[in-house]
Amino acid sequence: MKRTIAGAVLAGGQSRRFGRPKAFALHQGAPFFTLSVAALAPIVDELYIISHPSLVDEFRRQTDIPVLLDMERYRGCGPLAGIYTAMEWSQSDWVFVLPCDMPYMRKEVTERLAAYADSAFDAIVPLHGDRTEPLVALYHQRLGSVIAELLDAGERRMTALLDRVRVRYVDTNELAQEQKVWRNVNTQQEYES
Numbered sequence: 573m574k575r576t577i578a579g580a581v582l583a584g585g586q587s588r589r590f591g592r593p594k595a596f597a598l599h600q601g602a603p604f605f606t607l608s609v610a611a612l613a614p615i616v617d618e619l620y621i622i623s624h625p626s627l628v629d630e631f632r633r634q635t636d637i638p639v640l641l642d643m644e645r646y647r648g649c650g651p652l653a654g655i656y657t658a659m660e661w662s663q664s665d666w667v668f669v670l671p672c673d674m675p676y677m678r679k680e681v682t683e684r685l686a687a688y689a690d691s692a693f694d695a696i697v698p699l700h701g702d703r704t705e706p707l708v709a710l711y712h713q714r715l716g717s718v719i720a721e722l723l724d725a726g727e728r729r730m731t732a733l734l735d736r737v738r739v740r741y742v743d744t745n746e747l748a749q750e751q752k753v754w755r756n757v758n759t760q761q762e763y764e765s
């Protein structure tokens with residue numbers, strides 16, 4: 573049976589370092605979140621934006637893609653909370669997450685990563701050298717309960733999840749020629765450069 577994938581664009585952060593909501597910052601005229609959407613939409617079976625109540629009205633003005641809110645219990649708890657929300661909502665086998673602040677990410681890269689989805693693993697995660705990219709990754713639906721346990725214990729680090737589950741690491745050289753696709757924007761200075 574063919575595996576199914578839910579795409580989840582994580583956009584529920586506070587953009588504290590950036591100073592205004594990153595999801596709506598423009599890159600060559602396109603809002604950041606639309607670039608993540610474009611990199612995921614062609615390769616997934618369903619797609620959601622996972623955000624925060626303060627951003628919902630602006631998303632609804634800018635897109636028809638469904639916007640899910642992190643459940644109150646885990647609101648503000650970071651990307652793990654967003655992944656959990658997508659798992660709660662969707663029936664798909666996998667959740668493929670992307671952050672809303674990687675304007676160079678492309679469909680060719682997500683497509684290659686998705687090809688590694690193998691249910692003998694719980695997570696499919698890019699690796700360059702000793703650095704992982706846990707926010708450009710696939711997580712199996714079965715991890716919902718593990719993530720809830722971590723969040724209930726006050727644990728927010730993606731690495732805490734990766735340490736506990738079976739991860740298939742994929743060398744980024746297998747995924748993209750240019751390292752630029754992994755660039756993410758946290759500050760105004762990074763945005764301007």
Ligand SMILES: Nc1nc2c(ncn2[C@@H]2O[C@H](COP(=O)(O)OP(=O)(O)OP(=O)(O)O)[C@@H](O)[C@H]2O)c(=O)[nH]1
Nearest residue numbers: 582583584585586587588589648649650654671672
């Ligand atoms: N759904 C959801 N997404 C989140 C949450 N926290 C962060 N994210 C998203 O995860 C991605 C990476 O987070 P960061 O780069 O730290 O972004 P941020 O938290 O908005 O920015 P800072 O406030 O400067 O840390 C971004 O796409 C965020 O929107 C959360 O609690 N829920």
Ligand SMILES: [Mg+2]
Nearest residue numbers: 585586587650
């Ligand atoms: Mg943050």
